[in-house]
Amino acid sequence: MLLKDTISAALEGLKRSRMRSMLTTLGIVIGVGSVVLMVSIGASFERFIVDQVESFSGDTFEIHAKGVQDIGKDVLSITFGDLEAIRGLTTVKNIAPAIFLTDRAKYGREEIAPMILGTTKEIFYNWSMKIDEGRLLSDEDDKGAKSVVVLGSQAAEDLFQNENPLGKRITIGARKFTVVGILETMGSPLTAELDSMVYVPFLVAKAIKGRTTYIDYIALQSINGDNELTRQDIVSLLRQRHNIDNPEDDIDKDDFYARSMEQAMEIIETVTMSITLFLGLIASISLLVGGVGIMNIMLVSVTERTKEIGLRKAVGARRRDILIQFLLEAIVLTLIGGIVGVIGAISFGYLISLIASKFLGDLTYALSVQAIILPLVTAVAIGLIFGIYPARKAAALQPIEAMGYE
Amino acid sequence: MPENDAPLIETKNLQKSYFNEELETPVLFNIDLTIKKNEFVAIMGPSGSGKSTLMHILGFLDHHTGGEYLFQGQLAHEMDEDTLSRIRATRVSFVFQAFNLLPRASVEQNVMLPLIYHPTIPESERAERVAKAIETVGLTHRKNNLSNQLSGGEKQRTAIARALVTEPDIIFADEPTGNLDSVSGIQVMSALQELNEAGHTIILVTHEKSTAEHAERIIELFDGRITKDTTEFKTRKAKEEDSLQK
Ligand SMILES: Nc1ncnc2c1ncn2[C@@H]1O[C@H](COP(=O)(O)OP(=O)(O)OP(=O)(O)O)[C@@H](O)[C@H]1O
Numbered sequence: 286m287l288l289k290d291t292i293s294a295a296l297e298g299l300k301r302s303r304m305r306s307m308l309t310t311l312g313i314v315i316g317v318g319s320v321v322l323m324v325s326i327g328a329s330f331e332r333f334i335v336d337q338v339e340s341f342s343g344d345t346f347e348i349h350a351k352g353v354q355d356i357g358k359d360v361l362s363i364t365f366g367d368l369e370a371i372r373g374l375t376t377v378k379n380i381a382p383a384i385f386l387t388d389r390a391k392y393g394r395e396e397i398a399p400m401i402l403g404t405t406k407e408i409f410y411n412w413s414m415k416i417d418e419g420r421l422l423s424d425e426d427d428k429g430a431k432s433v434v435v436l437g438s439q440a441a442e443d444l445f446q447n448e449n450p451l452g453k454r455i456t457i458g459a460r461k462f463t464v465v466g467i468l469e470t471m472g473s474p475l476t477a478e479l480d481s482m483v484y485v486p487f488l489v490a491k492a493i494k495g496r497t498t499y500i501d502y503i504a505l506q507s508i509n510g511d512n513e514l515t516r517q518d519i520v521s522l523l524r525q526r527h528n529i530d531n532p533e534d535d536i537d538k539d540d541f542y543a544r545s546m547e548q549a550m551e552i553i554e555t556v557t558m559s560i561t562l563f564l565g566l567i568a569s570i571s572l573l574v575g576g577v578g579i580m581n582i583m584l585v586s587v588t589e590r591t592k593e594i595g596l597r598k599a600v601g602a603r604r605r606d607i608l609i610q611f612l613l614e615a616i617v618l619t620l621i622g623g624i625v626g627v628i629g630a631i632s633f634g635y636l637i638s639l640i641a642s643k644f645l646g647d648l649t650y651a652l653s654v655q656a657i658i659l660p661l662v663t664a665v666a667i668g669l670i671f672g673i674y675p676a677r678k679a680a681a682l683q684p685i686e687a688m689g690y691e
Numbered sequence: 692m693p694e695n696d697a698p699l700i701e702t703k704n705l706q707k708s709y710f711n712e713e714l715e716t717p718v719l720f721n722i723d724l725t726i727k728k729n730e731f732v733a734i735m736g737p738s739g740s741g742k743s744t745l746m747h748i749l750g751f752l753d754h755h756t757g758g759e760y761l762f763q764g765q766l767a768h769e770m771d772e773d774t775l776s777r778i779r780a781t782r783v784s785f786v787f788q789a790f791n792l793l794p795r796a797s798v799e800q801n802v803m804l805p806l807i808y809h810p811t812i813p814e815s816e817r818a819e820r821v822a823k824a825i826e827t828v829g830l831t832h833r834k835n836n837l838s839n840q841l842s843g844g845e846k847q848r849t850a851i852a853r854a855l856v857t858e859p860d861i862i863f864a865d866e867p868t869g870n871l872d873s874v875s876g877i878q879v880m881s882a883l884q885e886l887n888e889a890g891h892t893i894i895l896v897t898h899e900k901s902t903a904e905h906a907e908r909i910i911e912l913f914d915g916r917i918t919k920d921t922t923e924f925k926t927r928k929a930k931e932e933d934s935l936q937k
């Protein structure tokens with residue numbers, strides 16, 4: 286039998302059972318498509334988050350007492366002494382101490398409850414924030430404990446709406462502050478909090494809070510990008526100063542956190558990765574369901590195909606002629622289904638990412654090769670196995686047995 | 692397979708049982724039969740007597756369960772799969788009682804089917820052979836019709852054309868005129884007769900005495916046994932002649 290004949294027998298077979306062919310293809314399209322779609326949405330989301338975090342410099346460190354996130358009550362462990370000691374380290378730069386205020390901010394009738402940060406100009410470098418109008422906080426502001434304020438873009442908008450805030454005076458707690466600068470929008474859901482913040486000189490906040498011992502937060506950067514070295518420096522310094530015996534470097538024993546954005550990012554990445562995995566799992570279930578569908582359609586048509594196989598054998602087809610024909614049929618079906626599924630999923634996923642980026646800001650569509658190959662291979666394998674297995678069984682029968690199959 | 696002096700078909704104590712879940716249904720018993728090249732044999736017998744079963748075994752579509760079947764001296768049950776396929780492709784063909792056409796395929800495609808599995812007929816001869824076979828059964832005007840759009844008689848004739856197309860040594864026909872009116876029936880029978888005159892062996896099953904009369908030999912089956920074989924007598928006579936000559 287010529288290969289050409291086998292191919293045309295396969296194609297004719299597909300044409301003759303058009304409904305079956307279409308249903309099988311559809312099963313594969315859905316199976317493959319849903320996996321690719323889900324995984325690519327997960328991956329794009331992951332990429333989006335990572336991009337957001339990466340807008341911070343990876344070698345920015347944050348040091349704070351454990352539990353500082355709890356609003357309303359101060360958890361304190363970092364002292365002015367610690368700050369001075371850290372200044373003495375050779376592996377750090379851009380040290381920005383901070384004290385948080387929880388006062389309300391008012392302008393005219395507008396009133397907001399922002400996070401108010403008493404800090405120095407270095408914080409803006411560490412957090413990659415840029416000035417939009419006016420100026421950043423300066424060393425003179427700090428030394429002179431001047432009543433000046435820099436507003437995050439959202440805070441400025443909330444207080445001033447369309448008015449130009451520069452030079453205006455706002456009330457924070459019992460004091461009046463002059464607005465000297467407005468920051469650029471960070472512009473993403475993840476950093477929205479920074480946009481709503483209000484920044485005053487460190488010494489002003491210290492005075493308002495009456496702090497003499499503790500500070501809330503330090504941001505700094507490693508000097509040569511060697512984050513691990515910097516971390517070890519800081520951690521061993523603070524452990525020594527806080528009398529914490531922790532040679533096994535067990536973070537749970539510390540009364541402070543000191544970690545770089547890079548490390549924080551790793552944590553976030555594990556989270557987003559598990560989201561991707563979860564979506565992938567759901568998608569795999571749909572692949573399984575699709576696979577069962579493919580299997581059913583393949584098996585349901587067995588009766589008719591068994592008769593055909595019997596007839597072909599009766600007129601001289603060898604077992605391998607039959608198997609190659611059915612193999613080709615199954616390959617054509619599953620590949621067409623798989624490719625349509627992949628293309629469909631990518632277009633649909635891309636469309637979703639376009640729509641999502643309208644709401645979330647920059648969102649690039651991400652998709653890994655494995656996310657395409659794996660479902661494709663699975664669906665094709667299912668199609669092949671259940672396309673060929675019954676054919677194999679039928680081809681092993683006596684021709685008359687196969688033809689009489691009911 | 693080499694040509695030799697052995698008869699085309701020879702069975703010795705051939706038996707067939709069907710097995711359905713341990714249950715044995717014996718259908719053929721002690722079939723001793725010799726069919727030589729170019730014979731025209733009719734098999735007759737009541738419904739259920741095992742005519743189709745015997746044909747299927749002789750036509751390599753089913754295997755027997757006892758005794759021996761020798762095809763040109765070669766034991767059928769010792770043949771491997773490829774040999775069986777080759778015999779089905781080149782030496783024998785079958786007109787089934789139930790047509791067994793490819794559904795949703797044209798008359799031409801159905802008649803073409805054995806040719807694509809034929810190991811020696813070149814591709815270039817296919818179209819001509821198909822056209823000729825279709826003409827022989829008088830279906831040229833229907834050649835592009837799908838098989839499910841044909842009448843019973845037309846299906847029967849398509850099946851016959853399919854059996855003719857490779858010009859095999861033996862054509863088995865299971866009630867080939869069963870679904871035909873008398874005119875088409877005569878057409879089919881004369882086609883088979885012509886094939887027989889051209890050197891092909893024809894073995895057919897029929898209920899009709901008139902159809903059987905085209906054959907030069909009639910074998911009667913009853914309950915899975917041969918009850919009458921008109922050439923047994925002839926063979927005996929031939930033997931007597933042989934011994935007389937010595
Ligand atoms: N697959 C099978 N399993 C069990 N018994 C079978 C099977 N096929 C046929 N038989 C039985 O074998 C016997 C002979 O059947 P067969 O088809 O050979 O008869 P037949 O002489 O061709 O009859 P008809 O003239 O009606 O076509 C019948 O009793 C039938 O029931």
Ligand SMILES: [Mg+2]
Pocket residue numbers: 742743744788865
């Ligand atoms: Mg019968």
